[in-house]
Amino acid sequence: MKIISETIQTALFQQIKISIIVSDMTINNMADIKGKFTMITQHIKARFNQIDQVFSLQKSASLVNRFKNGDTRPLFHSHDFQAVYSLARTSKEVTDGYFDPFDGGRYTPSDLIKSWAVDQVFARYLKTLINGPVVGIMIEADGIIQTAVAKNSRLHWPILVHDSYTGGGLLEKYQLAGGGIVTVNAQTTKRMQSAIKQLTIISDRVSDATMWAIAGLNAGTNRFLRLINQKRLSGILIDRALGVIGFESGKLRYKQVS
Numbered sequence: 001m002k003i004i005s006e007t008i009q010t011a012l013f014q015q016i017k018i019s020i021i022v023s024d025m026t027i028n029n030m031a032d033i034k035g036k037f038t039m040i041t042q043h044i045k046a047r048f049n050q051i052d053q054v055f056s057l058q059k060s061a062s063l064v065n066r067f068k069n070g071d072t073r074p075l076f077h078s079h080d081f082q083a084v085y086s087l088a089r090t091s092k093e094v095t096d097g098y099f100d101p102f103d104g105g106r107y108t109p110s111d112l113i114k115s116w117a118v119d120q121v122f123a124r125y126l127k128t129l130i131n132g133p134v135v136g137i138m139i140e141a142d143g144i145i146q147t148a149v150a151k152n153s154r155l156h157w158p159i160l161v162h163d164s165y166t167g168g169g170l171l172e173k174y175q176l177a178g179g180g181i182v183t184v185n186a187q188t189t190k191r192m193q194s195a196i197k198q199l200t201i202i203s204d205r206v207s208d209a210t211m212w213a214i215a216g217l218n219a220g221t222n223r224f225l226r227l228i229n230q231k232r233l234s235g236i237l238i239d240r241a242l243g244v245i246g247f248e249s250g251k252l253r254y255k256q257v258s
Helices: 024-055 063-068 079-094 110-129 206-219 221-231
Strands: 002-008 016-022 134-141 144-149 157-163 169-176 178-185 196-203 234-239 243-248 251-256
Touching (some): 002 024, 024 063, 024 079, 063 079, 110 134, 110 178, 110 206, 144 157, 157 178, 169 196, 169 234, 196 206, 206 221, 221 243, 221 251
Antiparallel strands (some): 002 016, 016 134, 134 144, 144 178, 196 234
């Protein structure tokens, strides 16, 4: 097996790393595979920049800023805007309001946009590569990670989760054969009041993982533990008093008091 990686930068993400695993049987076609892969990464870069034009809060003419200023036309004329708006409404309902892009009556989908964008490019440009020579794919964009491997493959992507709360090093090592993983913490998301100081969620899509991770910070430990059970969530969290709590398909796997 051979891993081929490309690193790109866009207006939406500071750094994106895209990797594919190629079967040894295709070694003679490696130049063609690399050429096609480079072309795909450029398409991905263009798509991310396009999404940034729609949703950037720093661009006064972006559709999200126009909508916040009372212009409702983006809801009717932009497929991307419609898709994220619909996802935002659904996310609020699914999480019992703990993930709320409409908090305070103002539509602010910032927490969703990056993960939704990764879902979009992964489905359109990357997942379809899982055929023939390509047996594994991973995209990592500012810590948002989505993976896929070929059907019937024994491959796994090793994903390391580090403790950003205490700086204590490695927290968990996951082996993903598909799906996404997102880690958030209370400080960088400006939710310092949350008892949950760091939260990692694994899900089929990174937009779902982000939704539940932010919901967990907002809900706090006691309420989120109930949601973990009800929604059969998987991941790991750090509570400021209880320490590390891991969970898989809704079941707590261990508790470690710090």
